[in-house]
Amino acid sequence: KAGVTQTPRYLIKTRGQQVTLSCSPISGHRSVSWYQQTPGQGLQFLFEYFSETQRNKGNFPGRFSGRQFSNSRSEMNVSTLELGDSALYLCASSPVGGETQYFGPGTRLLVL
C-alpha cells in the first residue's frame, strides 16, 4: 500500500499571502489529521477530518482551515501568512480514527 503523500514538499511564501497544502491518505483510511511542527513547540495538533467533516480542532487561529473531499484527500489552508507560520506541516491518516496514525513526509513552509 502506498503511504501518506503530501504536496508540495517545500514552499516559500511571503507575509500576507495564503497557502494551500494537500494530503492524500493511505488507501482506505478515512480519517486525516494535520499537525504543525516547530522547533520550539514540537508537534501541535491542528485539526482532524473524517468523512468530509471536521471532527476535532486544536488551538490555532481561524487563519488555519481545512477540508476533506469525498475521496478522503484533504487540504489545509493558511491565510494571511505570518513569519511564525514557518514550520513543517504534517498530515496523518488512520482507518476510522482512534487508532495508530501514519504520517506523510510533511510540507516545509517558509514564510519570508
Place this chain on the structure above:
Amino acid sequence: DQQVKQNSPSLSVQEGRISILNCDYTNSMFDYFLWYKKYPAEGPTFLISISSIKDKNEDGRFTVFLNKSAKHLSLHIVPSQPGDSAVYFCAASARLTDKLIFGTGTRLQVFP
C-alpha cells in the same frame, strides 16, 4: 499546559546497550499511547503503541511500559543500534479521538 512531557531533550547510549526513553502525562483520560521515531526532513514513523488496559507491549527490540498510577510510560530499545539515532516522540490520545498530543521529543544518539 503540556499534557505530555518528555523531560530529557537528549540521550546518548553506546551501541549494544539499552536505551530508555521516558514520557509523563497529566490527563487521566488518555487511554492510548504511541511512540514515533523521526528523522530530519521526514514525517514521524510509528514504532509501537500500548492501550491503557495493558502495562507492557513488546515488538522486537522495542518494548513500551505503561504505569497508569504514575502516569508514566517508557520505551526500551535493546540492543541499541546506530540506526536508532533519531528523535523519539511519545504521543497520547483519549478514547476514540484522533487528536494526538505529542511530547516535545527526545533526541537519541547511539554511538559505536
